[in-house]
Amino acid sequence: MPNVVFVAPFLMPATLSFVEATANLPGVRLGLLSQQPAEHLPSSLRHRLAAHWRVDNALDAQQLADGTRQLQRVLGGPIHRLFGALEQLQVPLGEVRDSLGIEGMGADAANNFRDKARMKTALRQAGLPCARHRLVTSLKEAKDFALEVGFPMVVKPPDGAGAKATFRVDSTEALLEALDLLRPTPGREALLEEFITGEEFSFETLSIRGRPVWSSVSHYQPTPLEVLRNPWIQWCVLLPKELEDPQFAAIHQAGPQALQTLGMGTGLSHMEWFRRSDGSIAISEVGARPPGAQITTLLSYAHDTNFKAVWSHLMVFDELKLPPRQWATGAAFLRGQGIGKVKDIEGLDRAQKELGPLVVETKLPRAGQSPASGYEGEGYVILRHPETKVVEQALRRLVSLVRVRLA
Secondary structure: OOEEEEEOOOOOHHHHHHHHHHHOOOOOEEEEEEOOOHHHOOHHHHOOOOEEEEOOOOOOHHHHHHHHHHHHHHHOOOOOEEEOOOHHHHHHHHHHHHHHOOOOOOHHHHHHHHOHHHHHHHHHHOOOOEOOEEEEOOHHHHHHHHHHHOOOEEEEOOOOOOOOOOEEEOOHHHHHHHHHHHOOEOOEOEEEEEOOOOEEEEEEEEEEOOEEEEEEEEEEEOOHHHHHHOOOOOEEEEEOOOOOOHHHHHHHHHHHHHHHHHOOOOEEEEEEEEEOOOOOEEEEEEEOOOOOOOHHHHHHHHHOOOHHHHHHHHHHHOOOOOOOOOOEEEEEEEOEEOOOOEEEEEOHHHHHHHHHHHEEEEEOOOOOOOOOOOOOOOEEEEEEEOOHHHHHHHHHHHHHHOEEEEO
C-alpha cells in the first residue's frame, strides 16, 4: 500500500477537490501537508486522511522536507509519492524529492518549467518554435531588446503563473511603466518577449516516466492577455471533441518534443501556444501541473469522468485510466461591466431558453458580490454537446446574451 503525501498550502475549494480525488484512490495511505490545521478540512475528507501535518510555509523546501519526514513516521514507512497542484510548489517539491530520494520530477527539471526564461532558452536551443526573449534589469537593456524585436512586447516575471503581472507594452513609455511595477534587479530580472499575434491554445499532456500517453488541445477565445487588458471582456475556452484534428498536427509534433527537452516525467502538463496567421506555431510557456481556466472540469465532462482523479491515479501508480472522449465542452466566463459590486445579470432568461439543454454546470454571479481579481471573472457557465461546432457557436451566443452589471 503506497504512502502518498499531497501538499496543499491553503485548503481552498479548488485545492480540496484535488486532495479528495487523491484520498479516494483505493489502497493509498494519504498524508496532507498544509499551512492550515486539519480542523479547516471538511470532516468527510479529514476522516479519510491517514495523517496531516501543518507547516508555516508550504513553499519552503526545508519545511516541506521536515514535514514529509514527520508524515513518514506517522504513516509507518517510506513515502512513495509527493506532489501538489500549484505552479509555485513544483520547484520546492522537486528539491524535497531529491533530498529524500522520493521518485518523481527533481528540482533541475522543475526549474525548466518554472523559470520561463530558462525554459525558452532550452526550447530554442532544441530548435523548437517559441518567442524570442531576454532577461533585463534596466531600461537600457529593455530598449535594446525592443530595437531587436519591435513593439508590441510582453513583459512579465520569469516565474509568473496564470498571466499574473503580465503586460503588453506598445511603446517605450509603457515599457518604463511595466518595469517600474516589476522593479527588476540582478537575480530578479524582468522577462521580455516578442509579442506573437495569432490564435492562442493550450496543449494538455499526460505523461508516464517521460513518455506522453495522451494529449488534448483547448482554444482560448480571445487570448488571456487580451482578457487581462480588457476587464470587461467575457471570454471562452473551447475543448473540441476531436483529439487528432489535422489542424493541430504541428503542436502534436512539437509538444512532446518540448516536454522531453524540459524533462517531463510522470504527470499532467499545461502548454500554452500560438498559431500565427500563416499557420506556423510558437510555444509560449509550459507548466508541469494541472491547468487552470476550468480546463480540468471541461476534461471531466468531455470524458464522463473525474479528471482530477485521473491525474491523481497517474501520479501515484504511473498508470492512465481515462475513458474515451464523448463530448465537446466549453466554458464561458462572465465578467462585470462597470465599476462597483455586482448589481444584476441581464439576459439569463433568454440564454436559458436558447441554450439550457447544453448547460452542465454554472457558477453565476450573485447580487452584491465583489468583482473578482482574476481573469476567470465573476462566474462561469459550462456547456457540452457531441458536436464541437455546436458548443463553439453556443459559447459565442452565451457571452453575447448575458451581461453582468456592476454598480
